[in-house]
Amino acid sequence: MPPLKLKQQGFSLFIVLIVMLVIAFLVIAGTQSVNTEMRMSSNDADRKYALSLAESALRTGENRIAALPANTAFSVACTDGLCVPAGGVTVPMGSERFTIAATERVGSCTAAGCNTIAWERTIGAPNTDNILNSGTKSVQVNTADAAKKPRYIIEYLNKDNQGRYFFRVTARAWGKNDNTVVTLQSYVEATFP
DSSP, X not given: OOOOOOOOOOHHHHHHHHHHHHHHXXXXXXXXXXXXXXXXXXXXHHHXXXXXXXXXXXXXXXXXXXXXXXXXXXXXXXXXXXXXXXXXXXXXXXXXXXXXXXXXXXXXXXXXXXXXXXXXXEETTTTSEEHHHHOSSSEEOOOSSSSSOOEEEEEXXXXXXXXXXXXXXXXEEEOSSTTOEEEEEEEEEXXXX
């Protein structure tokens, strides 16, 4: 009897190609997932870095309040990072420790930018740059590798009849990426001898 000839169909080759295609899709999906996770963790780390810089700037501003000398000038223009809040400052007349122009008091605040929130005020030509973004009117805190140096401003809110002074400190910091921005605020109550 003559030997039987087996006819090859190529079915196993087809199965191997399908399995290789599925594995290739899994590798591509896994690579994209890893890249996405790496970007997310990098962004999260940058935000935490910016948050720590903003907290440092906030503490620097809070500590500066305790060292403010008498007759320190607060203005709508935020000279040296010392600002009058939107609408002006309310203080009992004749009992001020800090200097506020008559045009920057509540009820008579007529200075340019008087009704704009301090951290949204612009400097220079109209709408050129925000006070906290530019750094020319706010105080900078030193850092090595952030996109911009952290900044803070101090607003003198008012003084009550018990001799307590109230301030708001606003700090802004950037991470290594210029798009990572953190803004923090705190309120400070202070008494002076």
